[in-house]
Each structure stands twice: as C-alpha cells, then as structure tokens.
Amino acid sequence: MKTSTKISIVLATVVALSAVRSASAQTATQTVTFQVTAINQVAVTGAPSLVINAAVAGSAPTSVTAAGNTWSVTTNQTGAMITASIPSAMPAGLTLSANLVAPAGATSTGLTALGTVAVNVVTGITKQNAAAMALTYQLDATAAAGVVGSATRVVTYTITGGV
Amino acid sequence: MLASARCAAVVALAAFWSSASQAQITVSGDPALMKISAAVAGGAPTSVSNALTTYTVAKPASGSWTVTAQLSAAMPAGVTLTINLAVSGVAVSAGVVTLTTAPVNVVTNIRGKISAKSITYSLSATTAAGVVSSQTRRVTLTAVAAP
Numbered sequence: 001m002k003t004s005t006k007i008s009i010v011l012a013t014v015v016a017l018s019a020v021r022s023a024s025a026q027t028a029t030q031t032v033t034f035q036v037t038a039i040n041q042v043a044v045t046g047a048p049s050l051v052i053n054a055a056v057a058g059s060a061p062t063s064v065t066a067a068g069n070t071w072s073v074t075t076n077q078t079g080a081m082i083t084a085s086i087p088s089a090m091p092a093g094l095t096l097s098a099n100l101v102a103p104a105g106a107t108s109t110g111l112t113a114l115g116t117v118a119v120n121v122v123t124g125i126t127k128q129n130a131a132a133m134a135l136t137y138q139l140d141a142t143a144a145a146g147v148v149g150s151a152t153r154v155v156t157y158t159i160t161g162g163v
Numbered sequence: 164m165l166a167s168a169r170c171a172a173v174v175a176l177a178a179f180w181s182s183a184s185q186a187q188i189t190v191s192g193d194p195a196l197m198k199i200s201a202a203v204a205g206g207a208p209t210s211v212s213n214a215l216t217t218y219t220v221a222k223p224a225s226g227s228w229t230v231t232a233q234l235s236a237a238m239p240a241g242v243t244l245t246i247n248l249a250v251s252g253v254a255v256s257a258g259v260v261t262l263t264t265a266p267v268n269v270v271t272n273i274r275g276k277i278s279a280k281s282i283t284y285s286l287s288a289t290t291a292a293g294v295v296s297s298q299t300r301r302v303t304l305t306a307v308a309a310p
Contacts, residue, residue, distance in 0.1 A: 026187040027305045030216065032244060034197045036208065036288045036295035043204035072205025076290045127290045131205025 041074045042082055042159040045132075050096075050139035061145075066137045071100055071157065073122075074129040079162030081125065083118035086153040090115075093145025096153060097138045103130035111138060114155060126162065188230060188306040190282065191217040196297070197286040210287040218248060220270075220277040220306055227309045228273035231266035235301035238262075241292025244300065249280040259285070262302060272309070 046069030055061045073082065082100065090096055095113050098121060102108035106125040113119075141148070194213040202208045220228060232246050243261060246269060250256040253275030257268050270277070288295070 027303050028188045028190045028218065029304070030190050030282070030302045031193045031299050032197065032284060032302055033193075033195075033297060033299045034242070034244065034286050034295070035199070035297040036242065036292060037198060037200040038294050039200065039202045039208050039290075041202050041204035074202040074204050074206060074208070074290060076208060076288070076293050078293075127293055129202065129205055129207055129290045 038161050039074060039076045040080055040159045040161040042157050044071045044135060044157055045069060048137045050137060052139055052141045060143060061141045063138055063140045069135040070132045071135045072131040073103060073125060075125050076127055077162040078126045079124055081120055081160050082122040083158050084114055084121045085116060085118040085156050086114050091145060091148050093142040094148060095140040099136045101134040103128055103133060187221045188304055189219050194284055199286060199288050207290060208288045210285055212283060212285045214281050214283040216282045217279040218282055219279055220273055222276040223273060228306045229268055229309050230270040231305045232262060232269045233266040233303055234262045234264050237264055239292060239295050241289040242295055243287045245285045247283040251277055
C-alpha cells in the first residue's frame with residue numbers, strides 16, 4: 001500500500017469519527033415525584049358593626065344591614081360547603097343573619113340566621129377559587145328584646161371539603 | 164518519519180474518541196417529593212419549588228453544546244412542571260421552561276464546563292386539577308452538539 005493511500009485511509013477514518021462525534025448526544029435523567037393534596041380554604045374580611053336605633057311606629061324595630069364585607073374560597077374538591085356559627089347565643093329577641101354570594105356553580109342559602117349550631121351558608125362549591133365575594137350581615141330585633149348593650153359575636157366560617 | 168506521523172494520528176484519534184465518548188452531562192440526584200397542599204383563600208393552590216439538585220456539563224472539545232429537557236409522559240391536566248437551569252458565564256439559560264414530552268432547550272451556547280449548577284423545578288396546579296395522587300415523571304436532560 002502506498003503512503004498516499006494510507007494517509008487517505010487515516011483521513012477517511014477521522015472524517016467518519018467526526019461524523020459520529022457531531023451526532024453524539026448524552027443524557028442524564030431525574031425522576032420527579034409530585035402530588036396535590038386536598039385543599040380547602042375560606043377567608044373573610046370586614047368587622048361589621050350593627051346598631052338598631054329606629055322603628056316605624058307600630059312596627060318592630062327597623063332591621064339594619066352591614067355590607068362591604070367579603071369572603072373568598074379555594075377548593076380543589078367537588079361539593080365543598082361553607083358553614084357558619086357563633087360561639088354563644090344571641091340575646092333573646094335578637095337575630096343575626098349572614099348572606100354570602102355564592103361563586104359560580106355553587107348555591108347560597110341566602111340570608112341565614114346564625115346560631116351556636118353550624119348552618120350551611122354556601123353549598124356545592126367545586127374545584128374553584130373565587131375572591132372578594134359579597135358578604136352581608138343583618139341584625140333584627142323584636143320590641144320585646146328591649147335595650148341591649150353593645151356586645152360582640154365572632155362568626156366562624158368553616159369549609160368542609162367534598163370528594 | 165512516516166511511522167511517527169502514523170503514531171501521532173493514532174494517539175490523536177484515541178484522544179478524540181475518548182473525548183467524544185465521555186459523559187457530557189450528569190445530575191446530582193433526584194429531587195424530593197414536590198407536594199402542593201396549601202392555598203390562600205381565593206387564590207390558586209400555592210406552587211412549590213425544589214432547587215436542591217445540580218447538573219454538570221463537560222467542556223465541549225470544540226464548538227458548543229445545547230441541553231434539552233423533556234418529560235417521559237404528559238403532566239395531569241391542570242398541573243404544570245417547569246425547570247430552570249442556572250448557568251455560569253460560559254452558557255445561556257433559557258430561564259423558566261415548561262416541561263412537556265417534546266424536548267425544549269434549557270441551556271444553549273455552552274462553550275465551557277458548567278459545574279454543579281442548580282436545577283430548579285416548580286410545580287403548580289389549578290383548582291380544576293383537583294386532588295392528584297403521588298406520581299412520577301422522568302425528566303431527561305440531553306446534551307447535544309450545536310449545529
């Protein structure tokens with residue numbers, strides 16, 4: 001074999017290896033493990049103050065409402081519900097009620113009287129997050145309630161996850 | 164003269180082949196479980212991140228490398244996994260990239276060694292995604308010679 005032929009073979013080998021090298025790729029792998037658990041969150045804003053101080057003669061004292069409060073919810077489950085309760089009963093003749101606007105697809109129970117036993121205020125909340133929805137309180141009194149000094153009640157809202 | 168030239172060529176080829184076959188990209192391990200379990204009421208579930216693993220890319224013998232990333236299978240509906248590879252001054256990061264089953268560039272123009280730079284994964288989910296049981300996806304990082 002002539003010297004020029006040997007050199008050609010070497011060059012051909014280099015060219016061939018170059019082609020292999022330019023097409024080379026090398027990999028590394030990672031295994032990512034992930035999970036999303038059940039999430040149910042509810043929050044409210046506002047600290048309403050309700051004072052009954054008027055009446056139309058011949059009628060019960062005039063009810064008052066407090067608007068401007070809001071509530072927000074996040075759930076990634078189906079059929080979550082919101083309940084509300086107060087820690088101690090209202091004075092005799094007084095009724096405190098709440099009305100929560102429901103997010104899309106859910107149902108509000110409308111103006112609902114609050115007591116020490118939790119009551120549904122919104123039901124059927126499914127896989128959604130909604131913020132700053134209207135929350136209105138109303139205070140009603142009978143004449144028999146008489147004069148009631150300033151008192152407070154903490155309203156507790158609880159979200160119960162669905163499935 | 165001719166014999167020594169042949170030897171030099173063989174040595175050069177051996178070195179060339181060795182460099183071509185050596186590992187070009189490695190990772191430090193797998194990230195820990197990424198679990199979404201919280202939200203601010205009214206907002207989407209809170210995303211979680213993991214930036215505790217690293218990658219290393221060998222210095223290209225010539226030219227430059229690109230690193231691509233892809234998933235072994237699609238993520239569940241409403242769940243998104245992103246990756247962000249940090250770089251040194253010898254490469255360009257694509258920043259935060261959403262991972263899919265198709266390879267996407269995550270680092271380009273690699274002209275020198277990248278040593279133990281962080282890999283940041285972020286997991287996000289919509290409320291519509293619902294509850295997702297523990298699953299795994301294999302992320303493949305591939306170093307390829309840039310054309």
